[in-house]
Every structure is written in C-alpha cells, then in structure tokens.
Amino acid sequence: xxxxxxxxxxxxxxxxxxxxxxxxxxxxxxxxxxxxxxxxxxxxxxxxxxxxxxxxxxxxxxxxxxxxxxxxxxxxxxxxxxxxxxxxxxxxxxxxxxxxxxxxxxxxxxxxxxxxxxxxxxxxxxxxxxxxxxxxxxxxxxxxxxxxxxxxxxxxxxxxxxxxxxxxxxxxxxxxxxxxxxxxxxxxxxxxxxxxxxxxxxxxxxxxxxxxxxxxxxxxxxxxxxxxxxxxxxxxxxxxxxxxxxxxxxxxxxxxxxxxxxxxxxxxxxxxxxxxxxxxxxxxxxxxxxxxxxxxxxxxxxxxxxxxxxxxxxxxxxxxxxxxxxxxxxxxxxxxxxxxxxxxxxxxxxxxxxxxxxxxxxxxxxxxxxxxxxxxxxxxxxxxxxxxxxxxxxxxxxxxxxxxxxxxxxxxxxxxxxxxxxxxxxxxxxxxx
Ligand SMILES: Cc1cc2nc3c(=O)[nH]c(=O)nc-3n(C[C@H](O)[C@H](O)[C@H](O)COP(=O)(O)OP(=O)(O)OC[C@H]3O[C@@H](n4cnc5c(N)ncnc54)[C@H](O)[C@@H]3O)c2cc1C
Numbered sequence: 001x002x003x004x005x006x007x008x009x010x011x012x013x014x015x016x017x018x019x020x021x022x023x024x025x026x027x028x029x030x031x032x033x034x035x036x037x038x039x040x041x042x043x044x045x046x047x048x049x050x051x052x053x054x055x056x057x058x059x060x061x062x063x064x065x066x067x068x069x070x071x072x073x074x075x076x077x078x079x080x081x082x083x084x085x086x087x088x089x090x091x092x093x094x095x096x097x098x099x100x101x102x103x104x105x106x107x108x109x110x111x112x113x114x115x116x117x118x119x120x121x122x123x124x125x126x127x128x129x130x131x132x133x134x135x136x137x138x139x140x141x142x143x144x145x146x147x148x149x150x151x152x153x154x155x156x157x158x159x160x161x162x163x164x165x166x167x168x169x170x171x172x173x174x175x176x177x178x179x180x181x182x183x184x185x186x187x188x189x190x191x192x193x194x195x196x197x198x199x200x201x202x203x204x205x206x207x208x209x210x211x212x213x214x215x216x217x218x219x220x221x222x223x224x225x226x227x228x229x230x231x232x233x234x235x236x237x238x239x240x241x242x243x244x245x246x247x248x249x250x251x252x253x254x255x256x257x258x259x260x261x262x263x264x265x266x267x268x269x270x271x272x273x274x275x276x277x278x279x280x281x282x283x284x285x286x287x288x289x290x291x292x293x294x295x296x297x298x299x300x301x302x303x304x305x306x307x308x309x310x311x312x313x314x315x316x317x318x319x320x321x322x323x324x325x326x327x328x329x330x331x332x333x334x335x336x337x338x339x340x341x342x343x344x345x346x347x348x349x350x351x352x353x354x355x356x357x358x359x360x361x362x363x364x365x366x367x368x369x370x371x372x373x374x375x376x377x378x379x380x381x382x383x384x385x386x387x388x389x390x391x392x393x394x395x396x397x398x399x400x401x402x403x404x405x406x407x408x409x410x411x412x413x414x415x416x417x418x419x420x421x422x423x424x425x426x427x428x429x430x431x432x433x
Contacts, residue, residue: 001026001240001241001242002026002027002028002211002239002241002242003020003025003026003027003241003242003243003426004016004017004020004025004027004028004241004242004243004244004245004426005027005028005030005219005231005232005239005241005243005244005245006027006028006029006030006245006247007030007219007232007244007245007246007247007248007256008029008030008031008032008038008246008247008248008402009029009030009031009036009037009038009213009215009247010037010038010039010040010247010248010402010415011038011040011066011199011403011412011415011416011419012038012247012401012402012403012415012416012418012419013029013031013038013245013247013248013401013402013419014029014036014199014200014203014204014207015069015203015415015416015419015420016245016247016399016401016419016422016423017029017203017206017207017211017213017245018069018073018202018203018204018206018207019069019072019073019206019419019420019423020210020211020423020426020427021206021207021208021209021210021211022072022073022074022206022209022210023423023427024210025210025426025427026210026211027207027210027211027212028211028212028213028214028239028241029207029211029212029213029214030214030217030218030219030232030234031213031214031215031216031217032216032217032218032219033215033216034215034216035215036200036204036213036215037053037196037197037200038248039053039054039370039372039373040052040053040054040056040196040199040200040412041053041196042056042195042196042197042199042200043197044197047317048316048317049284049315049316049317049320049322050194050195050197050308050314050315050316050322051282051366052195052196052324053280053368053370054278054280054324054326054368054370054373055191055195055280055306055308055324055326056192056195056196056412057189057190057191057192057295057306058077058079058189058190058191058192058412058413059178059182059189059409059410059411059413060181060182060185060187060188060189060190061077061079061082061187061188061189061190062076062077062079062187062190063185063187064185064190064409064413065408065409065413065416065417065420066199066412066413066416067079067190068416068417068420069416069419069420070202072420073202073203073206075202077190077192077198077199077202078192078193078194078198079190079191079192079193080190080191080192080193080311080312082187082188082190082294083293083294083311084099084188084294085292085293085294086188086292086294086295086296086297087292087294087295087296087297088109088157088296088297088298088299089296089297089298089299089300089301089303089350089354090109090154090157090298090299090300091109091300092350092353092354093354094296094354094355095107095108095109097294097297100183100186101119101122101123101183104118104119104122105119109154110150110151110154111150113148113150114148114150114151114154117146117148117150117151118151118154120145120146121142121145121146121151122179122183124141124145125141125158125175125176125179125180126179126180126183128141128172128176130173130174130176130177130180131173131385132173133171133172133173133176134171134172134173134174134380134383134384134385134386135171135173135380135383136171136172136173136380137167137168137169137170137171137172137379137380138155138158138159138167138168138170138171138172138175139152139155139167139168140172141172141175141176142155142167152167153299153300154299155167156299156300156302157297157299158175158179159175160297160298160299160302161175161178161179161182162174162175162178162378162410162411163276163328163373163374163377163378163410163411164276164374164377164378164379165298165302165328166331169331169377169379170377170378170379171378171379171380171382171383172380173380173383173384174378174383174384174410177384178409178410181409188294191306191308191311191312193312193314194312194314194315195308195312195315214234214236217234217235217236218234218235219232219233219234219256220233220234220235220256221233221256221257222244222246222253222256222257222398223238223240224257224258224261224395224398227261227394227395227396228395228396228397229241229243229244229392229395229396229397229398230397231244232244241397242397243397243398243399243426244397244398244399245399245401245422245426246398246399246400246401246402247401247402247415247419248402249273249275249372249375249402249403249404250266250269250270250273250375250376250388250400250402250404250405251270251271251273251404253270253400254267254270254271261394261395262392262394262395263388263389263392263393263394265388266388266389266392266400269386269387269388270388270404273375273376273382273404274331274332274376274377274379274382275372275373275374275375275376275377276328276329276331276372276373276374276377277328277329277333277369277370277371277372277373278326278327278328278329278370278373279326279327279329279340279343279344279347279367279368279369279370280324280325280326280367280368280370281324281325281326281344281347281365281366281367281368282322282323282324282365282366282368283322283323283324283325283358283359283362283364283365284316284320284321284322284362284363284364284365285320285321285323285358285361285362285363286319286320286321286361286363287321287361288307288309288310288321289307289321289323289355289357289358289361290307290310290355290358291310292307292310293307293310293311294311295307296354298327298350301327301346301350302327302328303325303326303327303347303350304325304326305323305324305325305326306323306324307321307323308322308323308324309321309322309323325347325351326370327343327346327347328373329343329369329370330343331377333371335369335371340369344367374403374410374411375402375403375404376403376404376414378410384406384408387404387405387406387407388400388404388405388406389405389406390405390406390407390418390421390422390425391422391425399422399425399426400418401415401418401419401421401422402414402415402418403415403418405418406418407419407420407421
C-alpha cells in the first residue's frame with residue numbers, strides 16, 4: 001500500500017511526492033492530463049522550442065521557497081546568473097528598474113518629492129508587522145501616512161510583486177510580508193535554466209526512487225471511512241492508502257467528495273475563491289530584438305515580459321529567439337472573447353510603444369488564454385490567515401496543498417511551501433511497521 005496518493009502533478013504534487021519518496025515513503029502520483037507540470041507545464045517540442053504555459057520564475061531565486069524544497073532533497077535549482085538590467089513600464093515608457101531603496105531614491109521615474117515619499121513608504125513597510133495588515137489593503141496601508149498622487153500611481157508595482165496590481169484589492173499584509181523577505185534576501189527572481197522542465201525532471205527523478213507517476217489517470221472520488229481518508233477511486237482503478245494529498249486547486253476537491261465532510265470554512269472558501277486570469281503571447285524572431293536579459297514588468301499596466309533566448313540558448317533551435325509577454329485579464333474574467341481581443345490589442349500597443357522594432361520582426365506567434373493564473377489572488381479575504389489549513393481538521397489523513405491553501409509566499413511559492421508542510425506532517429506521523 002502506498003504511504004500517500006497524490007492527486008495532481010504540478011509544483012505542489014510533484015514536490016510533495018519527491019519529498020516523501022526521498023525520505024523512504026512509497027508514493028503514487030495521479031495526473032489527469034497526459035503531462036507533468038500543471039500550470040507550470042514546460043516541454044521541448046519536436047521543432048526544438050521550449051514551450052511553457054507562461055514563463056515561470058521563482059521569487060528570491062536560491063533564497064526562495066522553491067529552492068528550499070530542493071535543498072531538502074539534497075540539491076538546488078540551477079538558476080541562470082542574476083542580471084541587474086530589468087526594466088519597468090511606467091507612463092508609456094521603459095525605465096531602468098531601481099534596485100533596492102537606494103535605487104528608488106535616485107530613479108528619474110518620479111519627482112524628487114515623490115521619491116522621498118516612496119522611500120518613507122518602503123521604510124514603513126520594512127518596520128510593519130504583516131499580521132496587523134493582512135485584513136487591510138495596500139491602499140489602506142498607504143493612506144494611513146501618505147498622500148502623493150505620483151506615489152499612489154506607483155503602488156501597482158508593489159502589488160504586482162505578488163501578482164495583484166490593484167492597490168485597493170491586494171492585502172497589505174501579504175505585500176509587507178513579501179517585501180520584507182525580498183529586502184532581507186537582496187536578490188530578485190531566479191529563472192531556472194531550461195525553464196520549468198528542469199524543476200519537473202529533477203522532482204520526477206526523486207519520485208521514481210520510491211514511487212510512480214500515473215499520467216492520464218483522473219481521480220474521481222476520495223474514499224473516506226469513519227472520518228479517515230483511506231483511498232482514491234480513479235477513472236481506471238481504486239487505490240488504498242494511508243494518506244491522500246489533494247494537490248490541485250481547492251475548488252476541484254468539491255467534485256470528489258461529500259462536501260459536508262470538509263470543515264465549513266474550507267468548503268465556503270473553495271466555493272467562493274477568486275483567481276486571476278491572463279493572456280500570454282510567445283514570439284519567435286530570427287534576431288534578438290533587445291539585449292534585455294532580466295525582463296520587463298509593468299507599473300501602471302499589468303504586463304510582464306521575458307526574453308528567454310537572451311539568457312539561455314537552450315530555449316530555441318539555433319538562429320531563433322523567443323520571448324514571452326503576458327498581461328493580466330480583468331478580474332472575474334469569464335472567457336469573453338471580446339475582452340481577450342481588446343487585451344491583446346492593449347498589450348501589442350504597449351509593445352509597439354516601448355520597443356517599436358519588435359512586432360515587425362516576429363516570424364511566429366503563439367497566443368494562450370490562461371483562465372486560471374494564480375489560483376488564489378492575495379486579497380485580504382484570501383490572505384494567509386484566511387486560507388484553508390493544509391491538514392484537513394475533519395478528515396484524518398487528508399492533506400490539501402497547492403497555491404490555494406495556507407502555505408507561505410505567493411503564486412507557485414504557496415504550492416512548494418504547502419508541499420513541504422504536508423510532507424513534514426506525514427513524515428512526523430510515519431510508522432514504518
Ligand atoms: C501563465 C502563468 C504564469 C505564471 N507565472 C508564475 C511565476 O513566474 N512564478 C510563480 O511562482 N508562479 C507563477 N504562476 C502561478 C503558478 O503556475 C501556480 O501557482 C502553480 O503552478 C500552481 O501549482 P499547483 O501544483 O499548486 O497546481 P497546478 O499546477 O494547477 O497542478 C494541479 C494538477 O492537478 C491536476 N488535476 C486536477 N484535478 C485532477 C484530478 N481529479 N485527478 C488527477 N489530476 C488532477 C491538473 O491537471 C494539474 O496538473 C503562473 C501561472 C500561469 C498560468
């Protein structure tokens with residue numbers, strides 16, 4: 001019998017399975033789709049391009065949460081060297097991204113007065129206690145001490161660091177918690193060499209030491225006996241197990257079980273959860289279009305861009321160059337095609353304004369509408385204290401992990417962090433007999 005059945009082969013499921021297998025527990029990972037990776041899917045296609053479902057990077061690189069999980073496996077993520085040439089889009093122009101508080105004091109993006117206010121805001125963030133601010137928005141936090149229209153227009157940048165660029169929506173506690181860690185670490189994001197494929201191939205190697213990954217096998221029911229998770233039914237068979245780790249977005253667990261068995265708060269959270277959506281465009285060119293290596297982030301427009309080939313030539317066949325641009329779709333996006341068209345035009349207008357030679361050089365383009373980007377937007381109601389517990393309080397042996405539960409950080413970091421917590425809990429109660 002497997003020590004744990006893990007449902008989902010994204011960052012969360014694969015890292016939990018690797019951690020357990022590495023410490024001697026037998027695991028089975030079930031993945032409904034035909035590929036490992038979930039929302040961080042990344043693979044080399046038959047033409048030699050690394051295609052990714054959004055180019056993923058890892059906050060705080062080697063000092064970040066994803067690498068923490070790898071260190072526990074006795075290795076590290078191989079990140080590309082950090083390059084300090086990132087740019088920001090603000091007021092329709094491209095600017096050097098300031099590095100740290102000193103950089104913000106010197107940046108020509110803002111007037112001298114605004115720079116002083118921004119510095120005072122960063123000092124206030126550094127000293128604040130995140131726990132006192134989870135239930136308030138970034139705008140609330142800012143307005144308790146400051147009033148400067150230029151700095152207010154800059155606040156989306158702080159929200160964008162945790163993928164919620166709306167100051168009146170993002171939890172101040174989450175922004176404070178992340179920026180405090182970032183200021184302490186003094187390091188930006190890390191790009192895994194070869195993309196997320198590296199992450200998954202390393203995790204797979206650990207899982208295969210003591211377990212199996214079953215692709216194209218969908219969990220259809222959690223088996224719960226007398227308040228204990230004892231197995232999983234799939235579209236192929238039934239498994240018995242000591243622990244079930246549900247490693248997909250929380251709303252999906254509701255389809256697999258009698259919802260009343262879950263704690264009421266977890267059930268309600270899963271039913272009402274708010275995610276973000278986006279649109280990504282991958283562009284292939286025959287020449288590099290810019291020499292930027294560290295990427296671009298929008299301040300007053302929710303855009304991000306990566307120029308993978310400028311830093312890593314393993315992404316394309318020889319003589320081809322790839323870059324990925326993303327833009328957030330409006331909150332509560334419902335699949336409306338008109339909104340997608342308008343958002344795509346907005347993204348392309350911005351690209352044309354900041355890099356006029358870019359679009360005419362594109363020889364191939366791929367568009368991906370991403371209905372769920374972050375499974376859990378970090379609003380006050382969805383900030384860490386309010387997210388569901390990882391160990392289910394009403395069903396023994398059931399763990400809920402992924403980017404929608406009570407892990408640390410933001411986006412994929414929540415997935416890695418919740419996997420670490422679940423693996424530790426299972427290992428601490430492990431009885432090899
Ligand atoms: C375009 C884009 C860009 C992003 N950029 C970043 C970034 O740069 N940095 C970052 O940290 N985060 C980023 N994110 C967010 C990040 O991708 C997610 O937070 C993370 O991948 C979530 O991983 P997960 O394992 O929790 O869930 P998922 O990746 O959703 O994995 C869940 C898996 O479970 C499977 N599954 C679901 N139901 C079943 C079932 N019944 N049976 C079996 N299998 C099932 C699914 O097929 C899926 O493979 C980005 C997301 C997108 C979409």
